Amino acid sequence: xxxxxxxxxxxxxxxxxxxxxxxxxxxxxxxxxxxxxxxxxxxxxxxxxxxxxxxxxxxxxxxxxxxxxxxxxxxxxxxxxxxxxxxxxxxxx
Numbered sequence: 001x002x003x004x005x006x007x008x009x010x011x012x013x014x015x016x017x018x019x020x021x022x023x024x025x026x027x028x029x030x031x032x033x034x035x036x037x038x039x040x041x042x043x044x045x046x047x048x049x050x051x052x053x054x055x056x057x058x059x060x061x062x063x064x065x066x067x068x069x070x071x072x073x074x075x076x077x078x079x080x081x082x083x084x085x086x087x088x089x090x091x092x093x
Contacts, residue, residue, distance in 0.1 A: 004044040011037030011059075035059055 014034030035056070042055040080087065 004041045007037045007041035007044065011035065011039075011041060031063055035063065 011034040014030045014037065038059050039052065039056050042052045047055070
């Protein structure tokens, strides 16, 4: 049971922290590894195949929404940076 909880938490943490990655290949690798760990945790928990599929769908939807929110946030920040360049610190430019 402890291994199941560790798998699930590690998988969700990998999915959550992939937002901070700059390298695209690492972002996708973390997303896939997190997804596999959450899926594996649901299998170790003894869920039947239907429940495991539901967990996989929920995590997949969460990943898709995270990417959509990230794309929207980047677009908003880019537009604000063009419109108000003085808001950006000099060391970032």
